[in-house]
Amino acid sequence: MIGKNSILETIGETPLIRLQELSKELNTNIWGKLEAANPGHSAxxxxxxxxxxxxxxxxxxxxxxxxxxxxxxxxxxxxxxxxxxxxxxxxxxxxxxxxxxxxxxxxxxxxxxxxxxxxxxxxxxxxxxxxxxxxxxxxxxxxxINQYYNTHNVEAHYHSTGPELWKQTEGKLTHYVCCVGTGGTISGTAQYLKEQNPAIRVLGVDAVGSVLTRYAREGVLDENDIRPYMLEGVGKNIIPSTVLFEYIDEFVQVEDKPSLLRARQLARTESILAGPSGGAALEGVYQYRHYFKPDDQVVVLLPDHGISYLSKLYSDAWMEENGFL
Ligand SMILES: Cc1ncc(COP(=O)(O)O)c(C=O)c1O
Missing domain, CATH: 3.40.50.1100 (Rossmann fold)
Structure with missing residues (x-):
């Protein structure tokens, strides 16, 4: 029989997809790593x-x-x-x-x-x-599990997401863009990728209202920086030990509205239904656009599936109520 012994064997080996319209618009090569293709619909x-x-x-x-x-x-x-x-x-x-x-x-x-x-x-x-x-x-x-302080969170991506991206891009990727929540995804993947090629630039996408970016730039953890925001899974009000700052070259902070609109744009132009953090990661790509050269290969991780947000991000009524449309 050619089959899987259980659903758990279908985890990983998610597709890497060229984002065609975005690549044209930003005059470079943008690829989305589709973590929604996992059986539980996320990384x-x-x-x-x-x-x-x-x-x-x-x-x-x-x-x-x-x-x-x-x-x-x-x-x-x-x-x-x-x-x-x-x-x-x-x-x-x-x-x-x-x-x-x-x-x-x-x-x-x-x-x-x-x-x-x-x-x-x-x-x-x-x-x-x-x-x-x-x-x-x-x-x-x-x-x-305590994912914010569990080194296995980082290791899981070091052993799977990192090697997958290296193989899928045939070692040609130049930039890796990823949201930071616990930091496990970006840190494990970036550690593996930088071990293969230290020149790969890693961009962490954080939310306005989170403490991570200031901590990364100035080493300052200031509770006054904490503001409420809507994005799920992006940014933090603590510094998790699973954010390995040494592998993240730069942080950008994104707002709710443009991030949510980017996710909606992705659905309508690339036919990929991602969650808000996928939109946030794309917004990070846009903020960083002036640094990309035409032959760069930019990989952006899309952490989860938009189907979980039909009553929020993909509801016009909810978007209007919150002033996002
Ligand atoms: C929807 C979503 N996107 C992004 C992330 C961030 O991933 P990580 O925790 O590995 O930094 C999370 C994590 O909680 C998430 O739930």
Whole structure:
């Protein structure tokens, strides 16, 4: 039989697609890495399967155990998918920022979802970080994935996304553009790529209202920089240890509105339905456009699928209500 033994074997080896209109408009070569092609519709499938396998191998996770995570949604979905197949219980602590669709998918995989206030500071007992940690402490045979401080998050991309991009571009890529949330995707991939060719430029895309860019540029972590924003999965109000700043050459910050409009543009010009962070990454490409030369090969990672945002980004009513149209 030519087939897969389980859905988990379909994770990775996602397509790299030339963004034709964008390449023409920016007079260079822009390629999108389509992470929506993973079975859980995002790049987070890569870390879920890797982290759980490592926990099993090290004996931290035993049959009947519980997987706990604090996440804005995608890591939860991927963990819920892996947990369902391997027979683990899964508890996801998330924030009120989560879309209706993302929560429904977690529940479809059988996960328990705990929604925490998005305004709660990380050390507030009501924050999604604190709730997850507390649950882990009181639940026997449980693991807390803690993706913001888990080196496996970076390693997963070092071993998969990095080598895939190197192979798919035949070692010709010149720029890698990627959103930074936990930083796992950009850091692991960039580390691998720079080991192959240190001249590859890596551009981190952050949100206006996040603390990462100032920290990268000035080494300053200032809570006064924190502002609310809509983009899911982009930027942070903490400095995760999974952001390996040494592999990121530059940071750009993007606003909600242009990012969301870029995602809509991508759907209508390239027929790729990406999430808001894909739009943010594209907006980062636009901000950086003056640095690209005609024969550059620019890879932009599109982290997840737009289908999860039909009631937000792809709803005209929601866009209008929020002043984005
Ligand atoms: C939709 C989305 N885009 C981008 C990211 C950022 O990826 P990373 O956490 O690897 O930096 C995340 C992560 O939470 C995400 O959920």
């Amino acid at each position: 987070k499938d890569r870390i879920a399967v890797y982290v759980v396998r490592c926990a099993e191998e090290k004996g931290y996770l035993k049959p009947g155990g519980t997987i706990i995570e604090s996440t804005s949604g995608n890591t939860g979905r991927s963990l819920a998918m892996v947990a369902a197949l391997r027979g683990y219980k899964c508890i996801i602590c998330t924030t009120t920022k989560i879309s209706f669709e993302k929560k429904a998918v977690l529940e479809a995989y059988g996960a328990e979802v705990i929604v925490c206030p998005k305004e709660a500071k990380p050390d507030d007992p009501e924050s999604y970080y604190s709730r997850a940690r507390a649950l882990h402490e009181k639940t026997p045979n449980s693991i807390y």
